[in-house]
Amino acid sequence: MFYRFRLLPSIWQQIRLSSAFPYLSLLLWILPLLLFSSGDNSLMAHDEGLYARRSRVMFESGDWIAPWGTVHHKTPGPYWLIAISYQLFGISETSVRLPSMILGIFSILLIYEIGKILLNQKMAWLAGLILSVQFLWLQYCRLGTPDVPMIFLVLLAILSVLKAESNPKYGYFWTFIAGLSLGLGFLVRSFMIFLPIVALLPYLIGEHRRHRHLSNPGLYLGFVVGLIPTLSWLWFNWMRYGNDSYEELFRFVFQLGSSERDGNGIIFYLWNVPLKAFPWFFLSLLGLVLLIRRPIPRYQLILVGFPVALFLELSFFSTRLSHYSLCLYPFIAMLAAVGLSWLGKWGDGQIKKVPRNLSYTFGGLGILLVLAGTIILIWVDDIEIRKYATLGLIMGLGWLILPLVWIGRYHFKQKFFTDGYWLAGWLIPCWLALAMAGGLGLLSDYNPDMRVFLQQPAIASILQNHPIYFLEIGGKTGVLLNFYTPIHGEPVNSITELPAFSYAWISATQAAELTTPHQVIGTVQKHQLIQVL
Numbered sequence: 001m002f003y004r005f006r007l008l009p010s011i012w013q014q015i016r017l018s019s020a021f022p023y024l025s026l027l028l029w030i031l032p033l034l035l036f037s038s039g040d041n042s043l044m045a046h047d048e049g050l051y052a053r054r055s056r057v058m059f060e061s062g063d064w065i066a067p068w069g070t071v072h073h074k075t076p077g078p079y080w081l082i083a084i085s086y087q088l089f090g091i092s093e094t095s096v097r098l099p100s101m102i103l104g105i106f107s108i109l110l111i112y113e114i115g116k117i118l119l120n121q122k123m124a125w126l127a128g129l130i131l132s133v134q135f136l137w138l139q140y141c142r143l144g145t146p147d148v149p150m151i152f153l154v155l156l157a158i159l160s161v162l163k164a165e166s167n168p169k170y171g172y173f174w175t176f177i178a179g180l181s182l183g184l185g186f187l188v189r190s191f192m193i194f195l196p197i198v199a200l201l202p203y204l205i206g207e208h209r210r211h212r213h214l215s216n217p218g219l220y221l222g223f224v225v226g227l228i229p230t231l232s233w234l235w236f237n238w239m240r241y242g243n244d245s246y247e248e249l250f251r252f253v254f255q256l257g258s259s260e261r262d263g264n265g266i267i268f269y270l271w272n273v274p275l276k277a278f279p280w281f282f283l284s285l286l287g288l289v290l291l292i293r294r295p296i297p298r299y300q301l302i303l304v305g306f307p308v309a310l311f312l313e314l315s316f317f318s319t320r321l322s323h324y325s326l327c328l329y330p331f332i333a334m335l336a337a338v339g340l341s342w343l344g345k346w347g348d349g350q351i352k353k354v355p356r357n358l359s360y361t362f363g364g365l366g367i368l369l370v371l372a373g374t375i376i377l378i379w380v381d382d383i384e385i386r387k388y389a390t391l392g393l394i395m396g397l398g399w400l401i402l403p404l405v406w407i408g409r410y411h412f413k414q415k416f417f418t419d420g421y422w423l424a425g426w427l428i429p430c431w432l433a434l435a436m437a438g439g440l441g442l443l444s445d446y447n448p449d450m451r452v453f454l455q456q457p458a459i460a461s462i463l464q465n466h467p468i469y470f471l472e473i474g475g476k477t478g479v480l481l482n483f484y485t486p487i488h489g490e491p492v493n494s495i496t497e498l499p500a501f502s503y504a505w506i507s508a509t510q511a512a513e514l515t516t517p518h519q520v521i522g523t524v525q526k527h528q529l530i531q532v533l
Contacts, residue, residue, distance in 0.1 A: 022125045026108055030132040033434050034101050034141060038441030041093035042451040043483060045476035047323075048144045052096045053483040055082035055144075059091070065236045071244045073252035076233055077188035078146035093444070096144030103152040104141030108132055110155040111330045115337070117162045118299045123337040126423070130340075131333035133430035136276040140326055142443050147326045150189040154196045154327060157181035158302065161204075165211050165298075175213055176222035183226015187233075191253040195317070196327055199310040203301035210298065256319040264320040269311060273325050273332075279362075279426070280336040287338030307331035340426060344419035355422070356406060363403030366429075369396025387440045391433050398429025447480060453524040454484050462503055462521065462529070463487070469504035471495060477525040481505050498532045505529055 043049045054068070058079050061067040065076075081099040089095045108128045115124025131137055140147050157178040164174035185193035208214050237245035264272075274281040291304050307328050314324055343355045373393030377386060402425040409417040437443050445451065453459060462468075469489035473481060482488075489502065495516050498504055506514070508526040517533040 022112060022121070022128075023109060026112060026125070026128045026132070027105070029129055029431070030105060030108055033132060033138055033431070033438060034104070036435050036438030037444045038439060040441055040445045040448065040451060042445050042447040043093055043096065043480060044143060044446040045479040048096065048446075049476070049479035049483050051078055051082060051144050051146070052093075053479065055079045055086065055096070056091060056483060059083040059086045065233060066240060071237065071241045071248040073248045075187050075190045075230055075249070077184070077229075078144075078149065081149060081188075082144055093144075097142055100141055100143060100145065100148040104137075104148045107148065107152045107155055107330065110152070110159055111333060114155065114159050114162065114330075115334055117159075117166065118296065118303050119334065119338065123334070123341050126341065127330075127334040127337040129427055130280055130336050131330055133427060133434055134277050134280055134329050134333065135434065136322060137326065137329045138434055139443060140323060142438075145323070146188050147323050150185055150193060151327050151330065153181040153185045153188065154193075155330060157185075158200070158306075161211070161213055162299075162302075164213065164216075172216065172218040174218075175216045176218035176225075178213075179219040179222025179224075180226040181222075183223040184229070186227060187230045190249060192324075195313050196306075196310060198313060199306045200302075202305040202309055203299075206301050206305070207298065256317070259318055261319050261321065266315055266320075268320040269315055269325055272322055273311075273328065276322060276325075277329060277332050280332055283339040283343075283426075284332040284335035285339070286342070287335035287340075290338055290342055291335070303331070303334060307335070340423060344423050356410075359402040359406040359422075359425075362399045366396040366399030366402075369393065369399070372396075387442060390440070391436055391442075394436050395429050395433040398432050399425070401425035401428060447525075450477075450480055450484070450524055453522060456522070459522050459529065466503050468529070469498055469502060471504055471506045471510055473505050473507060473527065477527050481527065495532065500532060503529060503531050 043052055055078075057067045058064055058076075064080065064083065066072055078099075082096055085095040085098050089098065108131055111131055112124045112128040115127045118124075119127075160174045160178035160181065164171040164178070167174065182193060182197055185196075204214055213219055234246055277284075288304065291300065296303060310328060311325075314320065314328075317324070343358070369392040373389040373391075373396060376389035377393070380386060380389070402422065405417045405421045405425055408414045434443075441448070454463065463485055464487075467487045467489040468485045469492055470478075470482070470485075471492065471494075485505070489498075489504070492498060495504065495506070495510075495514060495518075498516075503521070506528050508523075508528070511520075511528050511530070514530075518530045519533060521529040521531055523529075
């Protein structure tokens with residue numbers, strides 16, 4: 001029996017050394033973060049609800065070109081992905097989010113493969129772990145939007161050009177895949193794909209004498225082939241709506257590029273990205289400084305040039321939103337891996353000020369979070385606030401690992417506290433907090449009041465069995481009601497057009513001015529479901 005126990009370390013060592021270990025460990029790391037849930041789901045408005053509704057119209061109508069009865073301002077790639085998911089798994093929030101989840105997993109594996117070429121295997125693996133626990137990245141891996149699918153294609157294109165260099169024999173094939181990925185990116189994200197393409201140009205042009213990608217016809221052939229689905233869709237659109245079909249695409253991108261939204265000025269990403277990628281953004285700055293001081297031969301314009309160029313593009317693009325910066329996050333992860341690995345090496349030598357100070361700083365922040373979380377859980381009754389207090393408590397307890405490992409190694413001379421424990425002290429708190437956020441429903445149940453209202457037997461029965469009319473219902477609530485109402489009535493402009501005993505959604509403003517006899521069935525988010533008498 002004891003002999004078997006002695007075999008365990010040997011077996012574990014063999015598993016760690018196997019070629020499959022990095023992939024399996026990354027899957028085991030990311031899958032719980034994607035799957036943990038309270039068991040209840042509701043969509044986020046605007047974007048996720050819009051994509052879910054439009055995809056549902058496409059799926060139910062059988063018209064995969066333009067089922068909305070008018071020209072559309074976006075390419076259909078994300079609608080096709082979600083509609084295919086509906087066809088395979090039925091209409092649900094999970095089906096809406098499944099494409100992003102799957103491609104988010106593949107993106108983690110791609111960043112590992114890219115990191116192996118640009119850095120080394122250990123830092124590549126660390127970058128995959130870090131990307132998984134960046135809040136905004138994980139959130140959008142669990143949302144039905146086109147952001148993660150586009151980033152998957154961008155990462156696939158980058159890996160392909162790198163593979164073309166390391167495998168010249170198959171260079172034509174890999175550059176074809178790179179072009180194909182970027183061409184399909186237009187199908188998924190329209191003109192937004194040109195932002196990462198432009199960010200790649202410093203590498204493609206600056207290193208052209210070495211890799212010759214720009215003179216490889218496979219790159220352009222792949223791009224044209226990747227555009228075929230979009231061009232086919234545009235052709236069928238043009239047959240219905242003429243020149244408006246493609247003019248609407250240009251009109252929308254010019255609108256985005258010419259007006260700010262929500263007052264987000266040119267410095268928006270200077271504070272938003274550090275906040276949403278905390279603490280990894282600051283570690284990535286350290287990695288950036290290290291790489292500027294000691295450039296990586298051949299690949300500096302990808303690892304450093306790409307994110308810097310993309311950050312400048314996003315900053316000068318007039319419409320600035322948090323999720324537009326998501327393409328930066330894989331590079332933040334790789335740069336943070338560089339910075340964190342450099343800090344971790346100090347654990348084997350003399351005490352150094354930077355990792356020591358970071359350990360004590362985050363330990364102090366952890367103590368503050370523990371105290372704040374404990375006080376809130378004791379004195380505050382609000383359920384939503386208590387959820388966030390729980391997250392703060394978990395994060396705070398986790399960050400105490402950093403000073404404890406440091407003190408154990410350098411004050412109590414416990415040499416088994418290696419740099420691996422210290423690195424884990426950065427990763428584990430974020431993983432636990434995000435896992436708890438998923439378990440509490442904070443990453444899946446965005447509108448619980450809407451969900452609870454629609455699940456009432458009386459409301460659910462009406463929605464499932466009767467057409468529901470919409471009277472100028474807009475905003476975020478309108479987006480959600482459009483998706484969660486399975487049977488829509490014919491478009492109407494006034495309540496006087498409604499048949500007797502029919503049902504309709506109206507806003508609170510309309511309800512206050514309503515003179516037609518009616519019965520209020522229920523109210524949710526300042527909107528009413530009524531029956532005309």
